[in-house]
Amino acid sequence: MPTKELSNPCMECKDVEATLDIRKRQLCSDCYKRFLAYKIIRRTDGYRFKKNQSTRPKLLLPLSLGVSSSVLLHVLDSQIQRQLAKPIGAKVPFDLLVFVIEPSTIATSDNLHQQNYDLVLERFSTHAHTRLSIHDIFDYIPDMKEVMLEYAGSQFVDDSSKSNKDRLAAFRNSITTATSQTDLDYVLLTRLIVAVAQKNECEAIVWGDSDTRLAAKALAGVSKGRGASMTWQVSDGMSPWGIRFEFPLRDLYKTELEQYESLCQELSGVVIPDPPLPDNVLTKNLSIDELMMRYVQTQGAKYPGVMANVARTANKLQPSSSDDSITCSLCGGLIGNVKGNTGVTVTSQSGGNQGSKFCYGCIRSRPDPTR
Ligand SMILES: [Zn+2]
Ligand SMILES: [Zn+2]
Structure with a gap:
């Protein structure tokens, strides 16, 4: 009382x-x-250290230092700390590997974030941490250079005397539109995150996508011709790489996560705020991803139920049961699971192998050969 x-x-x-x-x-x-x-x-409940297992399951948490993934880290960390605080019988359900991609190596961001990252290491010191640059993808996925060369086509000249960083920058500069650049950045980020998870024997990747972000991803994915890979990009389940993808924030709106962040002392100084989008920016200069995120955020504020429905419906998608299990060399998505779309084969310029196959979504983002 x-x-x-x-x-x-x-x-x-x-x-x-x-x-x-x-x-x-x-x-x-x-x-x-x-x-x-x-x-x-409750969405990570399935990951538990079971009696018949020799090691605890390990989850990879990609941390962008944005509000959503930082809140996810805070919640999972608190769960683990509560167990560790027990004098006896602590049941730590899983181990976390926190993975950060250096934001300054992704073209869209030049945030200085060393202080924020230092705070993460200090305040979440129970967990393993790794930080890499996006061009480290060449070390983690050795055939990536070859795939990129085939993908970029004949007008792209690669200079092998340059550093990985410069070679990746030249490749990205060969892509003309904002939509295609953002699209490919996302593909490369996903590939690198998956490769790090595989190398560290993680059972799953826990993505910090809110309901708002998932709705924007679903809408943007369809308009970019990536409907076929929507199953693993927005719904919980197995990815094409044999690692599960989980989206534990799928029931929460971004505004709710921001509210949570404001209540957590441990997150102060950690989260890098989203750069404000000026109202007068020309929509033609925005990528489809940015446009959809803006749309979902403004409409979601007015009609939260509608956006929740988009994300919920997308989570019900079932992976294709097609026998054709050929996957795209670049993004890893299935190629033959859209009716009438059998993908595009690009023959290697060096003639060394049989050529790579790319899905419809990736081909749409390809550098324009007529330029
Ligand atoms: Zn109360
Ligand atoms: Zn693809």
Whole structure:
């Protein structure tokens, strides 16, 4: 029973004043955090250290230092810390490998984030941490250079005397439109993250995509001709690389995650805020991904249920049962699972191998040979 009269008691604990509104519930900040954490943890429940296992399952958490992945890290870390704090019988469910891609090596960002990263290492020191640059993809996926050369086509000249960093930059500069560049960045990021997860024998990758982001990804994916790979890009399940993809934030809107972040002392100084998009930016200069993210954010604020429905419906997609298991050399998506689309074979210029096959989505982002 509350000891003093409260004007607006928290609907959960009823002990303190409610200060926050979430989904028509008025909660105090502790109950708000618990509510959000529960929605996340129940989605990683399947990963547990079982008696018949010799090692704990390991999950890779790609951390962009944005609000969503930082909140995911905070929630999973708190779950593990609660177990470690038990004097006896601690049941740590899984190990985390926190993976950061140096933002300054991704063209769209030039954020200096060393201080933010140092805070992550200091405050989340229980877990293993790795940081790489995007061009390290050439070390992790040795045939990537060859695939890129085939993909870029004859007008692209590669200079093997240059560093990995410069070679990747030249490749990206050969792509003309913002949509195609963002699209390929995402493909390369995914490939590198998967390669790191494989090398570290992770069972799954836990992505920090909110409901808002998943809805934007689903809509953008379809308009970019990547409908075939939507199953593993937005729904929980097996990826083409034999590692599970999980999206534990799928029930949460970005605004709810921002609210959670504001309540966590441990995240202060960690999260890099999204750069504000000027209102007068020409939409033709935005990629489809950026456009969709803007659309979902503005419309989601007005009609949250509609956007939640997009993400929920996408999560029900089933992978193709097609026997044709040929995958795209670049993005790893299935090639032959869209009716009438058998992909495109590009013969290696060096003539050394039989040529790579690329899916429809990747071919659409290819450098324009008529340029
Ligand atoms: Zn409460
Ligand atoms: Zn592809």
